[in-house]
Amino acid sequence: MNEKLSVKDYLQKYACLRVEAARTLFDADFNKLYPKAGLRLRDNWDKTVPHLRHRLSTCKKLNAEEKILLDSLDTIENNTGNAILLSLLHHLIPSCRPGRKRKADTGENTLPRRLTNQERKESFFVHLFDVLELEEVLQKGRERTEKYSLQHQPIPIVVGPLTQCTATYVILENEIYETCNVLRAFDLTFKICFALNCEYPPNARPLWIFLQRAYYNIQLPKDKPSTELTSLIGEVKAVINEQS
Known part of the structure; x- marks a missing residue:
């Protein structure tokens, strides 16, 4: 879709995006943009799971509950395991460097509060x-x-305990798209961002750039990943290449 429309305008103009079949349309539109990239997350994710688990096992940022979740990966099925890994991924990826903002009363430049891991x-x-x-x-x-005049952005939904997922969805404004598993929810969210020309959620942007570059092998000039993120992307791509 090459029109310069907002996400809300797309959904209002094209009724076909307001039904479950829209998932196929988003896939098709993404495949027109990147013909060889559509299945890369699905095909490459499992190859990198051992590496991600190892990196997380040596990460000192995990709390006690998160360590238990990581240890549980030995005994649970892949779909639930993917939910756990994706829930811990932020520990391996640095957040965006916060820009300075000016205090209204003093005019001084101050740094915004750093986001918590939960946020x-x-x-x-x-x-x-x-x-x-x-x-x-x-x-x-x-x-x-509406309150902050933000752009509507898709986001994955995981339902049920992380150790036993029962359903997954993607929501976009008023629309709910059900997906077959956790990885597909993230895959569909990613493809919607490209199909509808919408930005990643700012607070999660480094996480999406990681998936974009490491798994889909898509590099964009606007990405500007940090040195630490670039290093992790390189590690993951090396693992994928070794097993391809």
């Missing part, structure tokens, strides 16, 4: 224990975008 994780995906909470998430998202 970064919640910006990457939404974790619900009950599917009945979906409507509340939609309402809060609408209120926030």
